[in-house]
Amino acid sequence: MPGLQFSTALITGASSGIGEAIARELAKQNVAMVLVARSGGKLESLAAELSAGGLKVIPIAQDLLAGNADEVLWNELEKRNIKIDLLINNAGFGGYGFFHESPIEKQIEMIDLNIKALVKLTYRFLPPMITKNHGAVMNVSSTASFQPVPFMAAYAATKAFVTNFTVALSSEYQDTPIRFIALCPGRTKTNFQVAAGSQKVRIRSRAATPKQVAHVAVKALRRNNHIAIEGFMNYAMIHLQRFFPRWFILKIAYKIFKPKNIHQ
Numbered sequence: 001m002p003g004l005q006f007s008t009a010l011i012t013g014a015s016s017g018i019g020e021a022i023a024r025e026l027a028k029q030n031v032a033m034v035l036v037a038r039s040g041g042k043l044e045s046l047a048a049e050l051s052a053g054g055l056k057v058i059p060i061a062q063d064l065l066a067g068n069a070d071e072v073l074w075n076e077l078e079k080r081n082i083k084i085d086l087l088i089n090n091a092g093f094g095g096y097g098f099f100h101e102s103p104i105e106k107q108i109e110m111i112d113l114n115i116k117a118l119v120k121l122t123y124r125f126l127p128p129m130i131t132k133n134h135g136a137v138m139n140v141s142s143t144a145s146f147q148p149v150p151f152m153a154a155y156a157a158t159k160a161f162v163t164n165f166t167v168a169l170s171s172e173y174q175d176t177p178i179r180f181i182a183l184c185p186g187r188t189k190t191n192f193q194v195a196a197g198s199q200k201v202r203i204r205s206r207a208a209t210p211k212q213v214a215h216v217a218v219k220a221l222r223r224n225n226h227i228a229i230e231g232f233m234n235y236a237m238i239h240l241q242r243f244f245p246r247w248f249i250l251k252i253a254y255k256i257f258k259p260k261n262i263h264q
């Protein structure tokens with residue numbers, strides 16, 4: 001299979017889960033990388049491992065919730081003369097439970113990371129891609145982006161933003177070679193479930209491995225899709241729901257997502 005046509009990727013949230021798995025897959029494709037997350041130690045050991053064969057992999061510890069994170073990253077890369085032609089906005093987290101029971105500060109942080117940081121990084125790194133007529137932006141969304149999700153209301157809404165924003169950009173820039181892809185994993189075995197507290201979901205579907213999601217990501221980078229969904233069942237579910245009224249989908253979503261301790 002031909003290699004990917006990208007020289008240097010920037011991956012946010014590369015210290016664990018899906019971001020780390022994508023970094024491992026891109027290393028196999030010989031794509032140099034800048035790895036970003038808060039856990040500097042984890043990034044450094046991953047970078048050391050991936051660069052063992054001579055590949056350039058640079059870890060940068062950065063909290064993307066800092067208001068100027070996009071500027072700090074941009075300046076750091078300018079200083080090192082690193083040009084990004086593949087931006088992977090993956091950092092994100094979710095929350096599970098009744099909306100009023102989760103601290104509002106946490107929910108605002110989630111909106112700021114899942115949406116604001118992603119939009120700001122896209123805004124920073126897109127112009128050079130346009131100038132060079134080459135590049136791609138992959139935004140990690142979710143199967144939760146295709147319908148409202150009770151008990152994950154704000155999280156699913158952030159991902160609806162991510163999918164719609166990405167697909168709209170893919171249309172807006174259709175006359176350029178710049179690619180925009182919304183990567184939509186379903187349930188995946190990462191720290192996400194623990195961080196979101198979503199192990200209490202009543203009906204649990206199959207969970208993919210981060211590696212399976214990363215394979216879908218790399219496949220999507222080779223093709224011309226603007227939405228990449230991991231797993232046949234996720235794909236079928238998303239496409240089938242278009243044939244049913246919204247109230248019906250919401251009723252099913254409620255049954256699936258209501259916490260185990262609610263009996264109705």
Ligand SMILES: NC(=O)c1ccc[n+]([C@@H]2O[C@H](COP(=O)([O-])OP(=O)(O)OC[C@H]3O[C@@H](n4cnc5c(N)ncnc54)[C@H](OP(=O)(O)O)[C@@H]3O)[C@@H](O)[C@H]2O)c1
Pocket residue numbers: 012013014015016017018019036037038039040062063064065090091092093094113140141142143184185186187188189190191192193195
């Ligand atoms: N797992 C699932 O079931 C699932 C399903 C659909 C979509 N997704 C999406 O997939 C993406 C990756 O999640 P994951 O499942 O791989 O979970 P994960 O293992 O918890 O990874 C989240 C990553 O985001 C980074 N991160 C969190 N807060 C950050 C901040 N303030 N600044 C910089 N980096 C930050 C974390 O690193 P540090 O803690 O080191 O900062 C970590 O590398 C998310 O956007 C998530 O919404 C996950």
